[in-house]
Amino acid sequence: MKKTMLFLLTIITSLFSFSSTSLTAETGPVNQESVDLRILETTDIHADLMNYDYYQTKIDNRIGLVKTATLIKEARKESKNTLLFDDGDHLKGNPLGEYLARIRGMKKGKTHPVYRAFNYLKYDAIAIGNHEFNYGLGFLKTALKGAKMPVLNANVYSVKKNKPYFKPYTILKRTVIDQSGKTHELKIGVIAFMPTQIMRWDKANLEGKVFAKPIVETAKEYVPIVKEKGADIIIALAHTGISSEPYQPDTENAVYYLTQIPEIDVILAGHSHSVFPGPVFQSLPNTNLETGLINEKPVVMAAAFGSRLGIIDLKLSHRAGKWQIVARKSYTKSITDENGKPLVKTDKGLYQLVKEEHEETVDFIKKLGL
């Protein structure tokens, strides 16, 4: 009899822990030391700060960080504890980026409008994407001087020093408020990666200066160090896509294999401009598109050009002397509805902040008669 009871109890317990994978499904008693943490992602902005199509010189409300900014502010209002990250490929991809890098250049002492925007929105950390190399390492170095947050990448190495070219990871210390109003200090490890294909794509800019190490191998090398240094959770800013193709070290889309590394808790994906969770990934194995989990890890990819905001909601509980993720859900929010109708207003503060370079770019294009 006793054995049967124990067996039943085991089943009930495992059923309960299974249901807690969905935040909305959690029905257990409120833990005194339970913290809700919301992680926000932008990715592949490609210099689309404005809701503007420079090729047709007209407003385009399907793109622009001035729109995503409104979603960011709304998402922050709904949650006590939030973090904001950019997953890379933010400097190049439209005429504004080209104008600043190739025509006007950076004015001394003036911050690049992309980093001015990131500073204004108070990003907690950002990743470097492959396109950040397109204007050369010199331009990138100058532009990055204006970025006030940690700028991360772990798998691009300096040839001269045989060490990471950028800061490989950071541990953010954040005071968070639990459900009973008590504060705690949380250590959030953040590490970033990008495809090794940069050495081919940007050969002229990079050869002899930097080299790229495989993403998954680099992750396996670094995340135990980040954990050792006291990170309660680890977030990967993975500027790489999602594919379950058989693993090979130089895979351009490494997210699936990053989810299998035990120490990595959360993955912000990018590079392929897809939406995760989304129907494109219907046949991906071990994937739950309802909760946005791959191999039980929350993953989000917020398309591109500021069209979506990626959101991962975590519930952390202090158990057995450490913070554990007891519920998680990932999803994205769009700046437009399915017909392209705007769902959010333009953030006026951000618009004012980047207006000058935007107008200069439009003037330049008009003068060219394009």
Ligand SMILES: [Zn+2]
């Ligand atoms: Zn990319």
